[in-house]
Amino acid sequence: MPGCDVTRREILRWSAVAAAAPAATGFVFDGTAAAASRKDDVSPANLELVTLTEDRAIITWYTGYTGTDDGLGRMVPAPADGEVRWGTHPGRLNRVATGLSDHTPYHYVELTGLEPGRTYYYQARSQGKPVPPTPFTLISGNAVGTSSYGLDGPGPYSFTTPQPPPGRHLFTVVLCNDLHMGETQAGLVGGQPQYIGIEQEPGLPPYPEVMLESLVADATSLGADFLLAAGDISAEAVPVDLSTAHRMLGAFGSYREDYFVTRGNHDRAHLGDPYAACRAGQWQGNDCFQDQFFPSAHEPTYFTRTLQGLRIIGIDTYDKPGNGGDAGGLSPEQLSWFRGQLHRDQDQPTIVFGHHPLIVQDSAFPITAGKSLDASQAATILDDYSRMPGLFLHHAGHTHRNKRTVSPSAPRVLHQEIAAGKEYPGGFSLLRLHSEGYALNFYKSRSELARRWSERSRMEIQGAWPQFALGAAVSDRNTMAERDLSGLRPVPHHGHHPRSPQHA
Known part of the structure; x- marks a missing residue:
């Protein structure tokens, strides 16, 4: 939703x-x-x-x-x-x-x-x-x-057709989000009877597993080298669902070497018996997401890594107390850390990924505070972005739609919302990095069961869901930009990444 x-x-x-x-x-x-x-x-x-x-x-x-x-x-x-x-x-x-x-x-x-x-x-x-x-x-x-x-x-x-990204192909990154492992009904809107929850057909595997299995297989076949999953890995942070997501993502490669995750509002710490064995959350309840993906003592749920010269910054956009339905937010400690990262090595090619968008525009449905990051934090971050020549992409989920946005205050940065992996249109985006530019293209997950569920789940909100989720224009899900990325290094595909890029 x-x-x-x-x-x-x-x-x-x-x-x-x-x-x-x-x-x-x-x-x-x-x-x-x-x-x-x-x-x-x-x-x-x-x-x-x-x-x-x-x-x-x-x-x-x-x-x-x-x-x-x-x-x-x-x-x-x-x-x-x-x-x-x-x-x-x-x-x-x-x-x-x-x-x-x-x-x-x-x-x-x-x-x-x-x-x-x-x-x-x-x-x-x-x-x-x-x-x-x-x-x-x-x-x-x-x-x-x-x-x-x-x-x-x-x-x-x-x-x-667009022009290809100029220069030599270097490597490819999968961008995905909203896997919602453990969810059993899609399209629920607060129990309103006109918006029925859509369930998987009897006898078929759970749809979050169908969609994630296809996503990983498709991304691998398309030559992806790394994968970034921007939050809502689970439906409600139940340990078995987080473990299942971890295992299924592991078919792509090794955690923190090949694939990386951040927290979404559904992955927040919860109260109740299913969570009792997990560590105490910083803000509330028990934090099973941190146990699964950031298990070391005192390890923060945000990070930076360098992949072949590309700096990725993963942020936890629900680092706060709450029930998940309010605006996202970074703790004061994380915001200070994040701004410090942005001010360091400002020319280095950089992408940021996290669950809540900084900007939400042009929605078929009402835009409220819960759709994005806290407005004051977003304004501060956008101001920092305006002074970062190396930052070129901010990838977010949460809205479950494909939407391309450029803020006038930081025009060099593309803000890309990507549709949910778990429901219509059900897929991921491929970021193909070249020495002088990049392309970002959305793919529907294509296994027979994935296509079957995607078409069934398009009927959310009485069939109005495609008008929100697909993207109003082809350019909301497919774009190419010229950019100096000559400082990046190609992935040697004779090593632990045997994949060959489809569009090299």
Whole structure:
């Protein structure tokens, strides 16, 4: 959910927003094609351009039995064929791509061999029918392209590939967050009956485990060298859930060498019997998160590391007392430490990652204090950022959405919110670092079970969830920037990282 924890006032405001959403002309709210007369007919829906790099594009959609309802407000899943016809002219779509699965409701098609800086046109089809985009009625946005071409009809739609990051590829970092290990219902909003919690289908593994297993496998296959998980590793910091997350992340590599984590508000110290065996928390209850990931005596839950010349600073944005639903905050000791780190080696290439964003803008839902870090602390940190030429990225989670923001007070720093790993759109971002720039691209987790859960969980908040979580524009989940990163060193892939970068 937006911000993970909500107040009653927020619930009422969300209810008003959702109720005011206009009906989409020609399509129902979740992007389903207009109902046909035959109940066994299949309709495609929910077309999305998810990933766009200089040489590839990833397109996803869903097929269901027309006129049916699975109880969540979407069509019952229907296996169907799927293809994307594409080319460099809208009247000549002379290339064809098919998906990961031959016959599935959960279509995932990758276009490869694209040229940088070129405009392409595409039409996705299942059962011979063009696939309609995920519609945006609460926000101004575009789920399927980098231009409005084709949006006034059934397509084809259009995108223009970016230029690659200049210079030599050095290494790749996975950015992810909001794994919520142990969660059993997604989309709960304070018990409001109109916002039902969505559970995993009977007989299938718990969805946080499905999504994390796919995330790690996909990131590895894409050539990632390091992984940063920015908080809400667990649903409620239960020891077994933290241990499961630790074990599953361990499939990527070694903790504090290959992957790193920070605390989110759900990982805070808790009261109660499930937590009694954990150390006493600094602010309240028992701190099982610290026991699992920062177990040494007096070890802080924030840190800095240098990876191939890249400085990463991991901050604990819930280093404070509270129930998790309020604004994030750093303790006075951590804030002093953090500012000291920022003022040291200011030219060194640096990224910061932590759970709560410093800035939250342009939301389909009300923006309240609980969505970000404490406002006064955020202002202080942004002022420090303005004097740090080496800092180029602040990665945050918590909002469960893809959103790219640049603050006028520190314009050299990209603030990137990344959608939750555990639910729709369900994935991670790859940060590809080159000697003269970087690219940041979002990927949906792509195992069959991950795609199945992602499509099921898109029905949160009565189907309005994609308008918040996917990102209003392709650029909210895919970006390239030029930057002098020549001081970084490449990862030697003949060593303990056998992965080969996909876009080297």
